[in-house]
Amino acid sequence: MATIAISLCGEGRGHATRICSLIERLERIHEIRVYSYDDGYKFLKDRFADGHPTVTVSRIPGITFQYSGGRLDVIRTIKTGLEYQASEVGNLVDQLINELEMHNVSLAITDFEPGLPRAAARYGIPLISVDHQHFLLAYELDALPQILQWHAWFIGNAVWMYVSEASETIVSAFFKPKLRSGWEHVVQVGPLLRHEITSKEPGDGGYVLSYLRKHTPFSMIEILADCGLPVKVYGLGKRESFGQLSFQPIDEHQFVEDLANCRAVISAAGNQLIGESLHLGKPMFVLPEKAHGEQSMNSFFLREMACGDFEYLENVTLEQVKGFLDNLDEYRVPLGKVVGQMDGTETVLEIIHRLMNRQEESHSTKVPGFKN
Numbered sequence: 617m618a619t620i621a622i623s624l625c626g627e628g629r630g631h632a633t634r635i636c637s638l639i640e641r642l643e644r645i646h647e648i649r650v651y652s653y654d655d656g657y658k659f660l661k662d663r664f665a666d667g668h669p670t671v672t673v674s675r676i677p678g679i680t681f682q683y684s685g686g687r688l689d690v691i692r693t694i695k696t697g698l699e700y701q702a703s704e705v706g707n708l709v710d711q712l713i714n715e716l717e718m719h720n721v722s723l724a725i726t727d728f729e730p731g732l733p734r735a736a737a738r739y740g741i742p743l744i745s746v747d748h749q750h751f752l753l754a755y756e757l758d759a760l761p762q763i764l765q766w767h768a769w770f771i772g773n774a775v776w777m778y779v780s781e782a783s784e785t786i787v788s789a790f791f792k793p794k795l796r797s798g799w800e801h802v803v804q805v806g807p808l809l810r811h812e813i814t815s816k817e818p819g820d821g822g823y824v825l826s827y828l829r830k831h832t833p834f835s836m837i838e839i840l841a842d843c844g845l846p847v848k849v850y851g852l853g854k855r856e857s858f859g860q861l862s863f864q865p866i867d868e869h870q871f872v873e874d875l876a877n878c879r880a881v882i883s884a885a886g887n888q889l890i891g892e893s894l895h896l897g898k899p900m901f902v903l904p905e906k907a908h909g910e911q912s913m914n915s916f917f918l919r920e921m922a923c924g925d926f927e928y929l930e931n932v933t934l935e936q937v938k939g940f941l942d943n944l945d946e947y948r949v950p951l952g953k954v955v956g957q958m959d960g961t962e963t964v965l966e967i968i969h970r971l972m973n974r975q976e977e978s979h980s981t982k983v984p985g986f987k988n
Contacts, residue, residue: 617670618722618972619647621715623732626656626678628829630888631727631747634788636663637808637961638725638746642968643670649719651712651732653678663868676711676731677704683831688907694774701730701777709734716741722975723968730778737781742971745782746808746964748887749775749910751789754799760916767909784967788960790891791917803967805960807891812869814959816876818896824941825878827851827871827889828903832929836903837861839934840882843941847882848874880944882937885911885926890918897955899947900924901940903932922950 620642624631632655639648639660650660650673657675664671679700682692712735715721724736728747736743752772757765779785786803795802823846828836830852840847841859848862850871855863864870875881881893885902893900902918904911906928915926924947927936 617645617647618976619649619719620723620725620968620972621649621651621712621719621721621732621736622725622727623651623676623712623729624656624727625729625747626653627680628655628886629659630886632656632659632663633810633888633892634746634748634808635725635727636660637810637959638964638968639664639671640811641961641965643668646670646972647719648672649715649721650674651676651715652729654680659868674715676708676729678729688831688905690907697774697777705730705734709738713739723971725968726779726782728775728778733779733782742783742975743779743781744784744786744964744967744971745779746786746788748788749778750785750787750802752910754785754787754795754802755789756794756796757913759793759920760913764909764913764916768913771909783971786964786967788891788964789887790894790914790954790958791921803963805963806958807888807895808961808964809892809895809959810872812872813875813892813895816872816896818898818955819877820879821874821877822846823848823874823878825850825874825881825883825898827881827883829884829905832903836929836932839932839937842934843882843937845879845941848878850874851884880941881924882940885915885918887914890914890924891958894921894923894951894954895956895958897951899940899944899951901937902926903929905929921954923947923954 624635648671653676661673679697682689682696708731712731716739724732724743726732726745728749733743752768753775757768788805788808790807792804826847826849828851841861846860848864850864854865876896881898881900883889885904902915904915918924
């Protein structure tokens with residue numbers, strides 16, 4: 617049984633749910649060593665705690681978004697990221713190389729985490745990059761408003777700091793514009809969806825599901841409370857009910873159940889949740905933060921697909937939310953074109969198996985003490 621190392625960004629739940637879909641399939645035939653931090657670590661540690669003997673989840677240091685006054689602080693986030701690169705990545709790479717050697721790892725996979733790519737390069741094993749962020753470099757984004765094109769250029773520079781070279785680069789996104797010249801080697805796939813999502817039969821329980829970031833202002837909670845439908849809120853932790861709002865504790869199985877049976881989704885604008893919602897045919901109203909360029913771009917493409925709408929979290933009004941909920945039928949036809957069609961997991965698995973087979977074929981001819 618060969619061993620695969622997987623590292624992922626620990627910010628939010630999107631990276632972890634994407635990687636979870638791969639682990640579910642790979643753990644049957646491979647040993648899996650997973651490295652993450654914060655939300656990603658907690659999600660996967662809980663998900664694979666019992667009954668998964670081939671999966672080990674370990675905590676590593678990592679970068680998270682920085683907030684000031686309840687808003688994303690881009691400058692502080694960049695400063696923290698540069699400090700992390702300067703002071704911690706070197707030690708992390710050494711630690712991960714020891715892990716690769718100790719467990720005789722054959723393949724590395726990363727979802728926007730900088731340590732494992734460097735360790736894999738020094739150790740001499742193939743690396744697969746599978747994330748959403750590489751769309752900033754690889755996708756033709758001329759359709760975006762000028763300010764978002766500038767954001768894409770600016771944020772795209774940070775992507776180079778994470779993964780400079782990979783054996784295969786896979787972009788997972790719910791939208792698929794053309795690839796830029798020079799990026800034709802990139803593989804485009806939809807969001808990677810867990811079996812819990814793809815096996816669900818969607819229904820309409822007459823309520824809204826809302827997934828919000830921890831720093832969501834109280835004004836947004838008041839808007840949801842007055843929207844006219846019951847709302848199940850995830851992401852803010854368990855609290856006392858507020859009007860028609862019920863605040864749900866972290867429970868992935870219940871979250872999937874509630875997502876499958878909601879009438880609509882009002883949430884942060886992460887790629888993974890948008891993909892899961894569209895796969896289940898759920899109209900979406902998403903709430904990007906003005907400073908969060910990536911989520912703003914996701915929101916633009918969601919509107920372009922006519923499967924939902926958006927407003928910046930700082931500007932959203934009760935009238936906009938009610939208007940969205942009063943006109944859900946407008947989204948039914950566009951959603952019908954994508955429902956059940958979003959999952960990109962199989963394509964990624966084919967690439968993984970191809971590289972693993974190549975490694976096994978070369979294993980018998982490798983020089984002792986060196987990795988091919």
